[in-house]
Amino acid sequence: MFYYDRISLLEPTVRIGVQKIKMYDDCALDKLLKIRRYREAGLSVSQIRSIFAGTDEKVILQEVMDRLCAEKSHAEYQIKLVGKMIEGDSHETD
Numbered sequence: 001m002f003y004y005d006r007i008s009l010l011e012p013t014v015r016i017g018v019q020k021i022k023m024y025d026d027c028a029l030d031k032l033l034k035i036r037r038y039r040e041a042g043l044s045v046s047q048i049r050s051i052f053a054g055t056d057e058k059v060i061l062q063e064v065m066d067r068l069c070a071e072k073s074h075a076e077y078q079i080k081l082v083g084k085m086i087e088g089d090s091h092e093t094d
Helices: 002-006 026-040 045-052 057-086
Strands: 014-016 021-023
Touching: 026 045, 045 057
Parallel strands: none
Antiparallel strands: 014 021
């Protein structure tokens, strides 16, 4: 929570006392759960910030899906290549 406060993504509802103890209400905690879920799904902090600022969530999620699919495709290629290298056919890439 400190990190998200520091980057102004999730600010405390109120700060109490001389030590400025941070207090969060249910709305802020719900927002934290959304942040954690977005991060788990692979969204960047800037993408999350955009969603909270009003950018269409589905547009951002589609961008993430496209990126993840490209990463998956590349990882599958690498797995296939390493498998061929293990089998002793390191020159073939198809």
